Amino acid sequence: MSSSAQRLPAVSGILPIARMRSLFRIDEVEKKLQKLPPREHESLRSTYERMLERGPERFQVKPSGLPVMDRLYDELPNFHDVLDDLKRQLALCQDSKDALELTPMLLLGPPGVGKTHFARAVAHLLGTGMGFVSMSSLTAGWVLSGASSQWKGARPGKVFETLIDGPYANPVMVVDEIDKARGEHAYDPLGSLYSLLEHDTAGSFTDEFAEVPIDASQVIWVATANDERAIPEPILNRVNVFEIQMPDADAARAIALRLYQGIRGEHDWGRRFDPAPLEDTLACLADMPPREMRRAWMTGFGNARLDGREQVEPRDLPSASAKRGSIGFVH
Numbered sequence: 001m002s003s004s005a006q007r008l009p010a011v012s013g014i015l016p017i018a019r020m021r022s023l024f025r026i027d028e029v030e031k032k033l034q035k036l037p038p039r040e041h042e043s044l045r046s047t048y049e050r051m052l053e054r055g056p057e058r059f060q061v062k063p064s065g066l067p068v069m070d071r072l073y074d075e076l077p078n079f080h081d082v083l084d085d086l087k088r089q090l091a092l093c094q095d096s097k098d099a100l101e102l103t104p105m106l107l108l109g110p111p112g113v114g115k116t117h118f119a120r121a122v123a124h125l126l127g128t129g130m131g132f133v134s135m136s137s138l139t140a141g142w143v144l145s146g147a148s149s150q151w152k153g154a155r156p157g158k159v160f161e162t163l164i165d166g167p168y169a170n171p172v173m174v175v176d177e178i179d180k181a182r183g184e185h186a187y188d189p190l191g192s193l194y195s196l197l198e199h200d201t202a203g204s205f206t207d208e209f210a211e212v213p214i215d216a217s218q219v220i221w222v223a224t225a226n227d228e229r230a231i232p233e234p235i236l237n238r239v240n241v242f243e244i245q246m247p248d249a250d251a252a253r254a255i256a257l258r259l260y261q262g263i264r265g266e267h268d269w270g271r272r273f274d275p276a277p278l279e280d281t282l283a284c285l286a287d288m289p290p291r292e293m294r295r296a297w298m299t300g301f302g303n304a305r306l307d308g309r310e311q312v313e314p315r316d317l318p319s320a321s322a323k324r325g326s327i328g329f330v331h
Helices: 026-035 042-054 070-075 077-093 115-126 158-165 249-266 268-272 279-285 290-306
Strands: 005-007 016-022 057-063 105-108 130-134 172-176 220-225 240-243
Touching: 026 042, 042 158, 057 115, 070 077, 070 115, 070 249, 077 105, 077 115, 077 240, 077 249, 105 115, 115 130, 115 172, 115 220, 130 158, 158 172, 249 268, 249 279, 249 290, 268 290, 279 290
Parallel strands: 105 220, 105 240, 130 172, 172 220
Antiparallel strands: 005 016, 016 057
C-alpha cells in the first residue's frame, strides 16, 4: 500500500481503503480571500478561511473487497434489485486501483416503503458519510448549489458544505422526495443536478456562494421519489431508476420481527418483554408500510407495559383509523 493510502475502521467485515483526494486549489481560495473588501462579506470571508484551515485533502474511501451484504438482503427484501446492482458495481473496483464510482440511482416507490432507510444503509455500508437534502420543503435552487453572496442571508449549498466540512471526497448524497421539488420564478431547485450527476462536469462544480470550483465528481447520488412523472427528463436520463414495491406478506412479517428484536435489544426496558412476539401481532404489523412499523411497535410496547403484560398483543397496536397527530402513531 502506498504512503498516500490510509486504513479506516472495518465496515461490514471489509477493511476500507482511503486514499486522499484534493477537492480544490488553495491558491484560488487565497486569491478570492485577498480580493474581499475589508470589513465586508464576513460570511464569505469565514467560508474561505475555513477552507484554508481544513485544506483541500479528503478521504476517498472504497472497500478493499466486496462488503458483506447478507444483512441488507434480509433487512430490505424489496430492494434486492438495487442491492444486486450495487454489488456488481462494487465488484468492479475491488482489488484494483480504480476509485469507487457508483451510477446515480433513483429509488421510485410509494411512501413508507423504506427508500430513505435504504439510502442511509448504503452510506453505512460504504463508510463514506452522508449528506441529506429534503426537496419537499425547498422553493429555490440555491439549497443544493448555494446562493450568491450578494444576497442577504446567502450561504453555501448542501453539496459544498458536505464536501468542505466533512472528511470524505465521496459521501453519499441523498436527495429525498426529488419529485416534490418546486421552483419560484427563474429558480430551478434541480438545475444544479444536471451538471452534478455528470461525472465530467461535476469535477469542477462551482457553488454560487463560494465561487471556487470544487471536485464533486466522486459524490454517490441516491434520489428518492414517489412519482416519476414529476421528475424532469434530463434527471431521469442521468440515473438508474429502480421501482421499489411494498414487501410481500412474508417479507413484511420478517421486517416486523427484526424491528421487534431490535427495539427490544436497544432499550433496557426491553428485558421486560418476551424475546419473541406473538404471531397474531406480527400478522397485524405485516399490513403496515415498513416506515410505520417501528412507531406501531413503540405504541404497542407502551400499551402492554401500562397493562402490566410481557407480550405486545394486537389490541396494543394503533388502529388503522388513528388520527394524524395521535400520540405514538402517525397514519
